[in-house]
Every structure is written in C-alpha cells, then in structure tokens.
Amino acid sequence: MQATQIIHAYKQAPWRVQRQWVGAFLLFVIGAAMIAALYLDVTARAAVAGREIQELRFEITAIQRTNADLETRLARLTSTAEMQSRAVALGYRPVTPGELDYVPVPGFAAPEPAILLDAEDVTLQQSAFPAEYSQSLLEWFEERIKFGGTQ
Amino acid sequence: MRQQYALRSMILVVFLAIAGFAVIIQIIRIQYSDQAQIFLLQGDRYSGEFQMMYPERGEIYDRNGHLLAGNRTVYEVGVSLREVKDAQALAFTLGNYLGLSYEEVYDQLVNSPATWEYVVVQDYVGAETVTSLQGLVKQMNDAGDRRLSGLAFKPHFQRSYPENELASNVLGFVTRDGRGYFGIEEKYNDLLAGNPVQVWVPSDPNKAMEIPRVPNGTTLVLTINRDLQAKVESILDKSLVEYGAENGTIIVMDPHNGEILAMASTPRMDLNNYSNYFSLYDNGSQYNRSVGMAYEPGSVFKVLTMAAALDTGTVRPETTFVDTGAIEVGGITIRNWNRDAWGQQNMVGCLQHSLNVCLAWLSSQMGMQNFYGYMERFGLGHPTGIDLSGEATGRLKVPGDTDWYPVDLGTNSFGQGITVTPMQMLMSVSAVANGGRMVTPHVLYSMLRDGHQYNVPSQYAGSPITAETARTLTEMLSASLEEESSQALLPGYRLAGKTGTAQIPTEYGYDATHTNVSFIGWGPVDDPGFMVYVWLSKPSTSIWSSETAAPVFSEVAEQTVILLNIPPDLVRSQAVNK
Numbered sequence: 001m002q003a004t005q006i007i008h009a010y011k012q013a014p015w016r017v018q019r020q021w022v023g024a025f026l027l028f029v030i031g032a033a034m035i036a037a038l039y040l041d042v043t044a045r046a047a048v049a050g051r052e053i054q055e056l057r058f059e060i061t062a063i064q065r066t067n068a069d070l071e072t073r074l075a076r077l078t079s080t081a082e083m084q085s086r087a088v089a090l091g092y093r094p095v096t097p098g099e100l101d102y103v104p105v106p107g108f109a110a111p112e113p114a115i116l117l118d119a120e121d122v123t124l125q126q127s128a129f130p131a132e133y134s135q136s137l138l139e140w141f142e143e144r145i146k147f148g149g150t151q
Numbered sequence: 152m153r154q155q156y157a158l159r160s161m162i163l164v165v166f167l168a169i170a171g172f173a174v175i176i177q178i179i180r181i182q183y184s185d186q187a188q189i190f191l192l193q194g195d196r197y198s199g200e201f202q203m204m205y206p207e208r209g210e211i212y213d214r215n216g217h218l219l220a221g222n223r224t225v226y227e228v229g230v231s232l233r234e235v236k237d238a239q240a241l242a243f244t245l246g247n248y249l250g251l252s253y254e255e256v257y258d259q260l261v262n263s264p265a266t267w268e269y270v271v272v273q274d275y276v277g278a279e280t281v282t283s284l285q286g287l288v289k290q291m292n293d294a295g296d297r298r299l300s301g302l303a304f305k306p307h308f309q310r311s312y313p314e315n316e317l318a319s320n321v322l323g324f325v326t327r328d329g330r331g332y333f334g335i336e337e338k339y340n341d342l343l344a345g346n347p348v349q350v351w352v353p354s355d356p357n358k359a360m361e362i363p364r365v366p367n368g369t370t371l372v373l374t375i376n377r378d379l380q381a382k383v384e385s386i387l388d389k390s391l392v393e394y395g396a397e398n399g400t401i402i403v404m405d406p407h408n409g410e411i412l413a414m415a416s417t418p419r420m421d422l423n424n425y426s427n428y429f430s431l432y433d434n435g436s437q438y439n440r441s442v443g444m445a446y447e448p449g450s451v452f453k454v455l456t457m458a459a460a461l462d463t464g465t466v467r468p469e470t471t472f473v474d475t476g477a478i479e480v481g482g483i484t485i486r487n488w489n490r491d492a493w494g495q496q497n498m499v500g501c502l503q504h505s506l507n508v509c510l511a512w513l514s515s516q517m518g519m520q521n522f523y524g525y526m527e528r529f530g531l532g533h534p535t536g537i538d539l540s541g542e543a544t545g546r547l548k549v550p551g552d553t554d555w556y557p558v559d560l561g562t563n564s565f566g567q568g569i570t571v572t573p574m575q576m577l578m579s580v581s582a583v584a585n586g587g588r589m590v591t592p593h594v595l596y597s598m599l600r601d602g603h604q605y606n607v608p609s610q611y612a613g614s615p616i617t618a619e620t621a622r623t624l625t626e627m628l629s630a631s632l633e634e635e636s637s638q639a640l641l642p643g644y645r646l647a648g649k650t651g652t653a654q655i656p657t658e659y660g661y662d663a664t665h666t667n668v669s670f671i672g673w674g675p676v677d678d679p680g681f682m683v684y685v686w687l688s689k690p691s692t693s694i695w696s697s698e699t700a701a702p703v704f705s706e707v708a709e710q711t712v713i714l715l716n717i718p719p720d721l722v723r724s725q726a727v728n729k
C-alpha cells in the first residue's frame with residue numbers, strides 16, 4: 001500500500017507526458033530544421049563561391065588573352081620597321097662608325113641578354129585554394145580516417 | 152466521437168505510410184531497373200563536358216627581350232542551331248561581316264543534319280570583326296530584337312609574328328593545326344606547344360575547383376639580336392640588287408660561344424601569311440640556306456687546308472712555294488683561278504692571291520690521311536648540331552668512297568668537289584677564330600618555364616688545331632687582307648678573312664658563266680667579337696668574291712661593331728693600357 005502510493009505520487013499526468021513527447025518531437029524537428037538550414041546555407045554559399053570561381057577563371061583566361069593581344073600589339077608598335085620609320089620621320093639617320101665616341105669606363109661590363117624572370121607563368125603554380133574550401137564534411141572525415149591527423 | 156477521430160487518423164496514417172512506402176519502393180526499383188544506367192548516363196551527360204584545354208604556345212624573344220613570336224586572340228564564329236530564331240537574318244548578317252555568301256551560310260543553318268546542335272560558320276575571325284558583330288547583337292538584344300539569337304563566339308589563340316618577315320628563316324611558322332614548321336618553331340615544337348590536357352568540366356559549381364590549370368608552353372629566348380638581324384637582312388637584300396645575285400645568306404656568330412647573332416637568308420616570307428610558302432620555295436632546303444643548303448664553297452675552304460698544313464707542321468707562314476701556274480694531282484692538271492703562274496710565294500701570298508696550285512700542293516704534301524683526318528676533325532660531312540630544323544650535312548668524299556678520285560685531294564683543298572653548308576663553314580673556321588676551340592653554333596639562349604630561366608650552356612665541338620696554329624693563321628689572313636687592300640677591310644679594326652669564288656657544278660660539268668661567291672671573316676683579330684659568313688649565289692655584276700662578297704662583309708662588320716658596341720682597336724688598346 002505504501003509502495004503504491006509512492007509510485008502514484010511520482011506518476012505524471014497523461015497530458016504532461018503527451019506534452020513532453022510533443023516537446024521532444026518539436027525539439028527534434030527544430031534541430032533538424034536548423035541543421036537543414038545550415039546545410040542549405042553552406043551549400044548555397046559554396047555553390048555561389050564555386051560559380052564565382054568559375055567566372056573568375058573565365059575572367060583570368062580572358063585577361064590572359066588580352067595580355068597576349070596587348071603584348072603582340074605593343075611588339076608590333078615597337079617593331080624594327082615601325083621604329084625605323086618613326087626615327088626617319090623624326091629626322092634621325094643611322095650612325096656611322098666615325099661618328100661614335102667611346103668613353104673608357106673602368107670596370108664596365110657589357111650588358112648580358114635580358115633576364116626575363118618577371119615573365120613568371122602564374123598558371124604553373126599550385127592551386128591557391130586549400131582543400132578546406134572544396135571538400136565536404138564527409139570528404140574531410142574520410143581523409144581523416146584514411147590519413148589520420150597527418151594530412 | 153473520439154473513436155471516430157481515431158479511426159480517421161489511423162486511415163490517414165496508413166494511407167500516408169503506404170504512399171511513402173510506395174515512393175521508397177519506386178526509388179529503389181528505379182535504382183536497380185534496366186533503365187537505371189540510361190538515367191545515370193543522362194545525368195552524367197548534363198553534369199559537365201569534356202574539354203580539351205590547349206595551353207598558350209610559348210613566346211619567342213630575341214636576346215634583348217623583343218618579341219619575335221607571340222599570340223593573338225581570334226574567334227571561332229558559330230551558331231547554336233536550337234537557338235536560331237531567324238536563319239535568314241543570321242545568314243545575311245554573317246555573310247556581310249565574314250565575307251561569306253548568303254546562300255552558303257543559310258544552307259549551313261537550315262540544312263545541317265538533324266543531330267547537329269552547333270555549326271562553325273568561320274574560324275580565325277579577327278577581334279575587330281567579332282567586336283563589331285558582338286556590338287550589333289547587343290544593340291539588337293537591347294532593342295528586344297532576337298533575330299540574331301544563336302550566334303556564338305569562341306576565342307582561341309593564333310600565332311602572331313609582330314616583325315612579319317624579320318628572321319623568318321630562323322623562326323619558322325605555325326600552321327592552324329598548331330604545328331610548327333621549319334626553324335625554331337619546328338625544332339622546339341613540343342616545348343613551345345606545351346601539353347594539351349583533356350579535362351572534365353563539371354556543371355556543378357561545387358566542383359569548380361576540379362578544373363586543372365594547363366601550363367603554358369615554354370617561352371624561348373634566342374641568341375638573335377633583333378636590330379642586327381634587321382640590318383643584316385637589309386644589307387643582304389640591297390646586295391642582291393647591287394650585285395645581281397639570285398639568292399644569298401649572311402650569318403653573324405659570336406666565335407667565343409657559338410651564339411648566332413643574326414642569320415639572314417633569301418627569300419623570306421611574311422610569317423603571318425604562311426600560305427605564301429609554296430610560291431616562294433621549291434623545297435624545304437631553300438627555307439634557310441644557311442643550314443639547309445650545301446654547296447661547293449670554293450676558296451674560303453683554303454682556310455681549313457692551310458690550318459691543317461700549319462698544324463701538321465707541313466709548312467710555316469714563311470715557307471716558300473714556286474707557283475708555275477699548274478700542278479698535277481691524280482693525273483689531272485689543276486690551275487689557278489686566272490690560269491697564271493704567280494712565281495715564288497710564301498704561305499701568306501698563297502692565301503692573299505688565293506692560289507689553287509699552292510693549296511693543292513699543300514694537301515698533296517700533307518697526304519690523304521692527314522688532310523681528310525683534319526677535315527673530319529673540322530666536322531665536315533656531319534651536321535653541326537645547330538638547334539634549327541632541316542640541317543643539311545654536306546658531303547665530304549673520302550678515300551675509299553666509290554666516287555672519290557685521287558684528284559679530289561687537290562680540288563678539295565680549294566673547296567671544289569666538296570659540299571658544305573654556310574653554317575658548317577662557320578663552325579669549322581670558328582676553331583681558327585677562337586684559339587683552336589671549335590664552337591657548336593646555337594640559336595637558343597634560354598628557356599623560361601615554371602617561372603625560372605634556364606640558360607643554354609655553350610658547347611664546344613673539339614679542338615681540331617692548336618691555339619698557336621689558330622693565332623698564326625689569323626695573323627696570316629689578316630695580313631693577306633691588308634696587303635691586297637681588300638674591300639673587306641673596315642677602318643679602325645683589324646679583321647681576318649678569306650674570299651671564295653666557286654664554280655657551280657651542273658649535270659654537265661661546271662657552269663661556265665656563274666659562280667657562288669663567299670666570304671668568311673672575323674674581328675677584331677686580337678679578341679674576336681664576331682664572325683661573319685657571306686654567300687651570294689650567281690652574282691651578275693662580277694663573278695669574283697673580292698668585288699661582291701668582300702664589300703658585303705665589310706658592311707656587315709661595320710654595322711656589327713656599332714650594334715655590338717665594339718670600339719675600334721685603338722680605343723680598346725688605350726682602355727687596356729689604362
């Protein structure tokens with residue numbers, strides 16, 4: 001009799017149990033919705049970033065083309081024939097050996113052919129984007145499982 | 152009432168459960184159905200496309216960084232057939248802008264096979280044309296007029312040569328299929344072209360990172376000096392007119408390291424219009440005569456014979472020879488160029504008067520083994536190894552060959568009965584100009600790749616003669632030029648050199664009226680900064696080298712010392728004394 005009373009004392013009312021179930025369900029739904037929203041947000045942002053990367057890549061290609069065009073155009077404008085005709089138009093004429101004066105400069109070394117290291121080929125460099133920007137959470141997990149913490 | 156709701160709820164639950172279950176079953180069924188592969192393939196088809204990524208072809212610069220070969224953007228103009236709204240308007244517009252006939256374009260748009268989604272109307276369209284076409288399309292689109300829908304412009308690179316004809320014989324050209332022909336473009340085609348990569352380009356923007364970057368082709372820097380090249384070409388063109396020669400070649404090389412500073416040859420072609428090739432050249436060997444065409448060089452060859460004779464100790468500069476005007480070698484009588492007897496001569500005189508009899512005597516004195524041994528060591532009969540395509544090897548007949556006769560020992564000594572390319576002569580004689588060390592001629596100065604510059608080291612092809620022989624012979628050649636007051640001389644500079652007038656062999660013996668005239672020379676003799684080889688074919692104003700090739704050499708030397716900043720001997724000696 002004593003024991004029955006104690007159990008009864010702690011037994012909740014049915015409506016309370018129902019409310020707890022509903023609460024738990026709602027909590028689950030809200031959690032799932034939050035995760036879904038987060039996932040959607042991340043995915044959408046990744047998609048936008050990916051598209052931007054694509055567009056930037058097209059832009060880089062277009063700029064490289066423009067550079068090549070401009071370089072060739074500049075070379076045309078400064079070609080030997082062009083420069084000669086411009087020099088003649090400005091009243092210049094080719095020099096003869098007798099008109100040259102040489103000044104001895106101690107320690108002077110004739111210039112070596114131009115070093116063109118500034119013509120660096122950026123396309124040969126490694127991708128500037130770290131893997132974290134492109135891999136999914138699952139891929140990251142997979143990588144961790146495969147390589148441990150070394151990667 | 153409560154039970155009624157419970158029943159309805161139960162029915163709804165069961166219905167939804169069945170519907171959900173059916174959806175899941177259907178998904179699984181589709182996954183494992185026979186059509187699953189087709190659906191997957193369809194999905195894959197629209198998930199991206201394979202694209203062949205062609206790298207930008209490497210550029211070519213001269214030694215001072217002037218662009219000789221670059222790239223420019225051209226367009227493939229095409230039409231997406233599904234998007235066409237007005238084929239007539241498209242055909243009319245494209246016909247006008249691209250210079251095509253209306254019927255031709257209209258036929259392409261309307262009568263293409265049903266499976267085609269895209270047709271190329273014209274490729275390699277210039278940027279100006281495309282810009283104006285794009286402007287028209289935009290203008291019409293802005294006005295809501297979609298009659299030009301479907302037009303597509305795909306940009307790609309085309310080889311461009313800003314200097315047009317300059318150094319065309321050295322550079323070669325690239326055809327529309329991207330392959331290099333002749334010269335540097337052919338020799339280094341693989342390096343310049345880079346490696347095309349076929350890549351899968353996904354439509355999924357999340358996978359945009361997977362598109363690989365295609366490295367550009369290797370950029371090359373040549374040893375050519377653009378300004379000197381232009382001068383040399385100009386001198387060559389003028390000389391052909393002045394002396395009535397058919398064709399010609401001039402090469403300027405640094406004898407210390409084999410760097411080719413200028414290499415002119417005729418005819419030249421505008422590299423931007425390579426379709427002219429077939430109207431200018433009968434065969435590939437004519438494209439660059441400096442390396443592709445072997446000929447009997449005549450008396451310039453006497454430099455090598457004398458070098459061998461001095462090096463073997465057969466003679467010394469002061470050794471005398473009594474020239475009777477004829478000598479018999481192998482049962483055949485050999486005579487001088489003017490058929491005269493020149494009496495007693497020392498070896499400088501033999502070179503100065505270019506006496507065939509004297510040189511034939513020298514080769515006979517040396518003997519076959521010595522003479523041909525030296526010619527082998529000078530690299531004759533073998534390619535020089537210059538980094539240009541289409542190099543000819545020439546022909547050095549040696550004892551034992553079926554077409555070698557004893558008289559060849561005599562005639563070969565003065566450059567007849569033997570064929571060489573101008574480049575071979577330059578390489579062989581570089582041993583004399585470079586203290587006994589023979590250089591390997593080359594055109595590539597360096598390569599640019601991965602952001603690094605790789606300089607090409609100079610190579611030496613052996614030392615066929617001693618430094619002492621080289622010095623002695625240089626003095627002899629310099630003295631012989633000065634004593635005859637040669638037209639090859641350049642005031643203020645001591646130069647060494649040798650003329651060469653050669654008869655031209657034909658199917659019926661030697662041509663009685665025409666000659667090949669050549670000159671090989673270098674300077675300043677105390678520290679040679681340049682070597683020049685001149686070859687004019689069949690000059691009509693004079694058949695003699697001393698009156699044609701020699702003055703051309705002098706003119707080239709004059710421009711070379713100016714453009715390479717080589718001061719006169721006096722100035723240099725004063726600078727050294729200080």
